[in-house]
Amino acid sequence: MIDRDRSVVDKVILSGALVGGAGLLLPVFIVKEHRLDAGFPVSFAGMSLPLFFSALALLIAIAVVGVLPGLRRRSRNLPAVLAALGLFALLWAGTGISGAAELAEYGFERGRVSPSSGFWIVLLAILIVVTHSVKQSTSVWLRGCVPLAFVATLVVLFVGGVIDDLAFVREYYTREDRFVRELTAHIGIAAGAVAAAVAVGVPTGIVAYRIRSLERPLFAVVNGVQTIPSLALFGLMIAPLALISQRFPVLRELGIRGVGNTPALLALFLYALLPIVRNTYTSLAVMDPAVIHAGTGMGMTRRQLMWQVEVPISLPIILAGVRVSIVQTIGNTTVAALIGAGGLGNFVFQGLGQAAPDLIVMGVIPIVILALLADRIFQLISEWAVPGPKRGTA
Amino acid sequence: MGGTGAEARYSVIEFENVSKHYGSTVALDDVSFTVPDGTVSVLIGPSGCGKSTSLKLVNRLLEPTDGYVRVDGTPVREFPPQILRRGIGYVIQSVGLLPHMTVEENIGLVPKLLGRHKRDRSRRAGELLDLIGLSPDEYRNKYPIQLSGGEAQRVGVARALAADPPILLMDEPFGAVDPLNRETLQQEFISIQRKLRKTVIFVTHDLDEAVRVADRIVLMRDGKVVQTGAPEEILGAPANDFVREFVGSDRALKRLARFIVGDFMIDAPSVDRGARLDWNEYRDFEVVYVTDDHRRLLGAAPRNGRAEVSSAGDAMDDALVGAVSLGSTLRDALAEILNTELAETPVVDEHGHLVGRITMTEIYSATPRRIV
Numbered sequence: 001m002i003d004r005d006r007s008v009v010d011k012v013i014l015s016g017a018l019v020g021g022a023g024l025l026l027p028v029f030i031v032k033e034h035r036l037d038a039g040f041p042v043s044f045a046g047m048s049l050p051l052f053f054s055a056l057a058l059l060i061a062i063a064v065v066g067v068l069p070g071l072r073r074r075s076r077n078l079p080a081v082l083a084a085l086g087l088f089a090l091l092w093a094g095t096g097i098s099g100a101a102e103l104a105e106y107g108f109e110r111g112r113v114s115p116s117s118g119f120w121i122v123l124l125a126i127l128i129v130v131t132h133s134v135k136q137s138t139s140v141w142l143r144g145c146v147p148l149a150f151v152a153t154l155v156v157l158f159v160g161g162v163i164d165d166l167a168f169v170r171e172y173y174t175r176e177d178r179f180v181r182e183l184t185a186h187i188g189i190a191a192g193a194v195a196a197a198v199a200v201g202v203p204t205g206i207v208a209y210r211i212r213s214l215e216r217p218l219f220a221v222v223n224g225v226q227t228i229p230s231l232a233l234f235g236l237m238i239a240p241l242a243l244i245s246q247r248f249p250v251l252r253e254l255g256i257r258g259v260g261n262t263p264a265l266l267a268l269f270l271y272a273l274l275p276i277v278r279n280t281y282t283s284l285a286v287m288d289p290a291v292i293h294a295g296t297g298m299g300m301t302r303r304q305l306m307w308q309v310e311v312p313i314s315l316p317i318i319l320a321g322v323r324v325s326i327v328q329t330i331g332n333t334t335v336a337a338l339i340g341a342g343g344l345g346n347f348v349f350q351g352l353g354q355a356a357p358d359l360i361v362m363g364v365i366p367i368v369i370l371a372l373l374a375d376r377i378f379q380l381i382s383e384w385a386v387p388g389p390k391r392g393t394a
Numbered sequence: 395m396g397g398t399g400a401e402a403r404y405s406v407i408e409f410e411n412v413s414k415h416y417g418s419t420v421a422l423d424d425v426s427f428t429v430p431d432g433t434v435s436v437l438i439g440p441s442g443c444g445k446s447t448s449l450k451l452v453n454r455l456l457e458p459t460d461g462y463v464r465v466d467g468t469p470v471r472e473f474p475p476q477i478l479r480r481g482i483g484y485v486i487q488s489v490g491l492l493p494h495m496t497v498e499e500n501i502g503l504v505p506k507l508l509g510r511h512k513r514d515r516s517r518r519a520g521e522l523l524d525l526i527g528l529s530p531d532e533y534r535n536k537y538p539i540q541l542s543g544g545e546a547q548r549v550g551v552a553r554a555l556a557a558d559p560p561i562l563l564m565d566e567p568f569g570a571v572d573p574l575n576r577e578t579l580q581q582e583f584i585s586i587q588r589k590l591r592k593t594v595i596f597v598t599h600d601l602d603e604a605v606r607v608a609d610r611i612v613l614m615r616d617g618k619v620v621q622t623g624a625p626e627e628i629l630g631a632p633a634n635d636f637v638r639e640f641v642g643s644d645r646a647l648k649r650l651a652r653f654i655v656g657d658f659m660i661d662a663p664s665v666d667r668g669a670r671l672d673w674n675e676y677r678d679f680e681v682v683y684v685t686d687d688h689r690r691l692l693g694a695a696p697r698n699g700r701a702e703v704s705s706a707g708d709a710m711d712d713a714l715v716g717a718v719s720l721g722s723t724l725r726d727a728l729a730e731i732l733n734t735e736l737a738e739t740p741v742v743d744e745h746g747h748l749v750g751r752i753t754m755t756e757i758y759s760a761t762p763r764r765i766v
Contacts, residue, residue: 294490
């Protein structure tokens with residue numbers, strides 16, 4: 001029998017390293033004199049040779065971890081992730097520092113540095129290596145902290161001013177106030193929609209389980225919503241809400257209108273429902289009836305059964321649904337900008353309108369970070385809050 | 395726990411003309427029987443006979459349509475169900491350990507419902523883990539998913555015993571465990587019951603299990619009681635054709651499992667390994683057992699074809715060392731006799747000391763016969 005755990009080559013890590021190697025040969029960033037300048041490209045080798053060889057060394061290290069024979073799959077994870085983290089820091093700091101040097105050298109006072117194909121491809125390589133390693137790892141520490149370490153690295157570089165000359169950081173500084181406003185709005189809309197979805201979705205899931213005749217119709221509705229493209233759903237909200245708010249001026253005064261946050265919240269709420277309803281239903285459906293039977297037989301009251309048996313057993317599954325919901329909603333909230341709601345989507349669509357990719361990137365990066373943070377934080381909450389043998393100790 | 399009050403408790407379970415109907419289906423029809431204090435009554439019968447239904451009437455998981463179920467003379471319907479259930483240990487086939495709690499927390503569940511202090515619950519869990527033969531240090535903090543089927547079932551029994559209830563209800567408790575483990579669990583249950591003397595209703599469809607653990611058997615069919623009595627009575631004198639068929643044609647063999655070797659054995663002739671064996675001294679015996687200085691059984695010396703006088707060590711055939719222990723059943727003894735070339739088997743205590751022997755005569759003596 002082949003020992004699958006001790007496979008000779010980790011193909012994913014190896015291919016990640018190869019992708020990164022290709023990225024090293026492409027231009028890392030483009031130096032522009034102003035926002036609309038075509039600019040000129042700079043590659044890793046053009047930045048500085050020590051930088052190029054450091055990046056190459058890290059990629060080779062990753063490749064070696066991937067092909068080293070006789071290595072257990074698990075023991076590949078940590079070195080691969082650490083090398084990738086090093087490469088990540090090198091990529092951002094190197095781009096920031098040598099970009100600033102280029103700008104100074106040419107005297108581009110209002111100039112900027114746009115990350116280019118090499119930058120994104122190396123980033124993709126890092127993503128391949130890290131997601132693969134994290135997914136394989138059984139250690140809560142590794143799975144919880146690694147994404148946070150990447151975000152923290154970026155934050156440190158940003159706060160330290162190292163990446164100030166990158167084009168999308170420039171875009172950020174020119175609209176700092178608005179950024180904070182839109183970020184707050186984004187979080188507020190997403191959190192509001194998910195909170196409402198939890199408040200409605202959990203009871204709906206319970207009803208779908210308890211009342212068999214309602215199971216099919218409820219899931220038909222909740223599943224049906226998911227099949228409507230998000231843009232269409234946002235559009236569909238406008239007409240009925242506009243009508244309602246015209247009929248009842250009281251509602252209009254409360255801020256309920258055809259465009260703006262109300263239809264966005266409503267549509268996002270409908271999208272967020274499915275994972276929560278489905279997981280609540282599943283958590284009840286998979287519960288071992290013997291557990292309830294034993295609890296009853298030992299003299300638990302209905303209330304004790306609920307709080308000491310049903311809730312703790314179903315909570316992890318429901319939390320997993322909420323987690324999917326949150327990540328999905330943070331992404332969907334971007335589109336909500338199209339119907340006049342706030343959020344980081346405004347920068348994305350503004351950037352699309354002005355053909356300014358830097359602005360788009362500026363809007364997208366915090367969305368990705370938000371989604372990542374929400375996902376990790378929820379993952380950690382559900383692993384620590386839920387009793388049971390911790391992973392890897394079983 | 396284990397205070398003087400607990401031992402003084404006295405518990406009899408009585409079924410008086412109990413019926414249970416589901417619409418027009420009759421699950422129990424005028425059932426009456428009594429479970430005396432400190433004894434094990436096994437409810438047995440084909441599936442659908444009402445044995446499990448009867449059990450659930452005791453802790454009010456079901457309510458009778460007619461008649462009374464009494465505990466110490468008080469009808470159970472006079473107790474609030476939760477209070478009643480906390481005073482009755484309950485073990486089910488599927489165990490139902492709570493997956494999000496450790497072994498210790500599972501065992502402490504009923505004491506917790508009764509408001510016992512955490513320190514007491516923890517100490518009690520340790521005692522019970524010892525009782526069921528699982529090391530407290532090793533098992534206390536495990537989760538149910540980390541237990542084997544047999545271990546989980548033991549913890550299920552410990553959980554039922556945690557609040558030291560006078561009554562134990564066991565619904566096919568070892569039904570989901572593999573046959574080898576099942577027998578071990580039955581033996582452990584018997585020895586625990588010998589110590590604790592609970593009033594137990596035990597439901598099973600396995601006659602061997604019933605014969606092994608029961609003080610009394612209540613044999614049921616189609617919601618009615620067909621015959622009650624000690625296992626040896628039911629096996630020795632089946633009341634009708636149904637019982638005869640149910641207990642099977644090997645009922646005489648099953649019955650032997652009710653008798654303990656220690657109660658039937660007779661003295662065994664023995665000689666020290668270093669001594670002289672003179673067959674003239676053992677005219678009435680076909681075999682003499684050879685022991686060491688501490689009376690530990692080494693082997694047997696059969697009479698046939700041997701010199702009149704020889705050294706015991708030389709006369710011994712060490713292939714003939716099979717023996718049964720004091721606590722074995724006559725069924726085991728019979729099996730051992732059939733296994734060896736001798737027409738009898740020696741009996742040893744837990745240290746391997748020769749204490750007696752069982753011959754076919756003893757086995758016949760436990761079997762009712764009109765012509766011997």
